[in-house]
Amino acid sequence: MGSLEKDTLIRTREVASMIGVSVTTVYRLVKEDLQFPKPISLGPAFKRKVWSKNDIYKWITKIKYGSAVNNIKR
Numbered sequence: 001m002g003s004l005e006k007d008t009l010i011r012t013r014e015v016a017s018m019i020g021v022s023v024t025t026v027y028r029l030v031k032e033d034l035q036f037p038k039p040i041s042l043g044p045a046f047k048r049k050v051w052s053k054n055d056i057y058k059w060i061t062k063i064k065y066g067s068a069v070n071n072i073k074r
Contacts, residue, residue, distance in 0.1 A: 009050040015056055
């Protein structure tokens with residue numbers, strides 16, 4: 001498998017919990033923050049959206065080290 005790490009798909013509530021915001025704010029980030037990871041659709045049979053846990057960790061790292069621009073109205 002090479003250098004690929006195992007990734008996990010997580011639901012909106014877990015994303016919100018990881019970054020310390022509400023579910024509503026997660027969707028606001030998706031809409032307004034161009035660097036926030038976009039949700040993944042599992043196909044037309046699934047209504048829920050999921051995120052890559054690794055992508056969320058990468059976004060947190062960018063925020064932590066100041067390389068992500070976050071212009072969300074609070």
